[in-house]
Amino acid sequence: MSDVRQRIQEIIDQNRVVLFMKGTKSFPQCGFSQRAVQILKAAGAEFADVNVLKDPDIRQGIKEFSNWPTIPQVYIDGKFVGGSDILLEMQASGELAQLLTPKN
Numbered sequence: 001m002s003d004v005r006q007r008i009q010e011i012i013d014q015n016r017v018v019l020f021m022k023g024t025k026s027f028p029q030c031g032f033s034q035r036a037v038q039i040l041k042a043a044g045a046e047f048a049d050v051n052v053l054k055d056p057d058i059r060q061g062i063k064e065f066s067n068w069p070t071i072p073q074v075y076i077d078g079k080f081v082g083g084s085d086i087l088l089e090m091q092a093s094g095e096l097a098q099l100l101t102p103k104n
């Protein structure tokens, strides 16, 4: 496994909910990332943020890892969920709340 794949895998293994984004959750630097932050916050989720603008390898690597061409990207329980459009749909349908409910 390449170094960047391994780093991404560690991040998603170590954090139940992860948002790969532009900027940080306290200072998003793109409207799409900001929308993802707002949706996760509205759902009451604790989440880790990874600023891809600080790390070009992760910015490129996460696209290949997820087979998804854009940022933001959300992972929940080690699984790729989607970008901000998908988050919005899943918020509306109630699926997001369901995914965020801990299963034990």
Ligand SMILES: N[C@@H](CCC(=O)N[C@@H](CS)C(=O)NCC(=O)O)C(=O)O
Residues within 6 Å of the ligand: 022, 030, 032, 059, 069, 070, 071, 072, 083, 084, 085, 086
């Ligand atoms: N429709 C996308 C919008 C995200 C998007 O278009 N992201 C672009 C602009 S921020 C992107 O990541 N481009 C590649 C890059 O900047 O590395 C979503 O649902 O999240």
Ligand code: FES
Residues within 6 Å of the ligand: 022, 029, 030, 031, 032
């Ligand atoms: S940084 Fe320009 S659309 Fe996201």
